[in-house]
Amino acid sequence: MNSRRLTATDAKAYRNLRLEGLQNNPEAFGSSFEEEKDFPMELIAGRLESQSSYTIGVFDQEELVGVATLVQESMLKLKHKAGIFAVYVSSGKRGLGIGKHLMVEVINKAKELNGVEQLNLTVVSTNASAKRLYSSLGFEVFGTEKKALKIGQQYFDEDYMVLFL
Numbered sequence: 001m002n003s004r005r006l007t008a009t010d011a012k013a014y015r016n017l018r019l020e021g022l023q024n025n026p027e028a029f030g031s032s033f034e035e036e037k038d039f040p041m042e043l044i045a046g047r048l049e050s051q052s053s054y055t056i057g058v059f060d061q062e063e064l065v066g067v068a069t070l071v072q073e074s075m076l077k078l079k080h081k082a083g084i085f086a087v088y089v090s091s092g093k094r095g096l097g098i099g100k101h102l103m104v105e106v107i108n109k110a111k112e113l114n115g116v117e118q119l120n121l122t123v124v125s126t127n128a129s130a131k132r133l134y135s136s137l138g139f140e141v142f143g144t145e146k147k148a149l150k151i152g153q154q155y156f157d158e159d160y161m162v163l164f165l
Helices: 008-024 041-048 098-112 128-136
Strands: 002-005 053-060 063-072 081-089 118-124 140-151 154-164
Touching: 002 098, 008 041, 008 053, 008 063, 008 081, 041 053, 053 098, 063 098, 081 098, 098 118, 098 128, 118 128, 118 140, 128 154
Parallel strands: 081 118
Antiparallel strands: 002 053, 053 063, 063 081, 118 154, 140 154
8 A cells, every 4th residue: 555645647546536435425525426527637637736735645556545635724824724625435445544544644744734733624423434533543523513514305414623733
C-alpha cells in the first residue's frame, strides 16, 4: 500500500472511485452521483492540480482504492483551519487499514501547511466505523447538524469533528 498526492494524470481513476462512492454511500457526501457523473475530465484534472487543495490517494498495487481531500481555508482569520472532505475507501478494500493510512497521510500533510492548527470534518452520525477511526486519531465531536443531508425523503444528521494539531 502506498499513498501520494493525486495529479491530473490520476483524473480517470479518481473519477471512477468517486462515482463508486457516490453510488454506494450517497449519505456520506454532499454531492450526488447525478450531479457529478457528467463532470468533464478536464474539470476533475483541474481540481487535482489545484494549489488550494490536496487530494491524497492510497494505491493497492496500481489500483486507486482510497481518497481524501484536504483544503486549507484561504481567508486571513480562517487560515489556521483546514477541512477534510470526500473521504472514501473502495467497498472491497475496507477493513484493511486503508482508511487509517489515508487519514494519517492527510493529517501529516496538514501539519506541513503553514499556520494550520486544526482540522475539521463532518461525518454522517450513523457511520460508526468512520467515527471510530476519526476518534482513534484524536478527532472529537463538537456538534451535530440535524437533517444535514436529504436523499429522497430520508434525512441524515452529520457530526462535526475537530482535531487540534
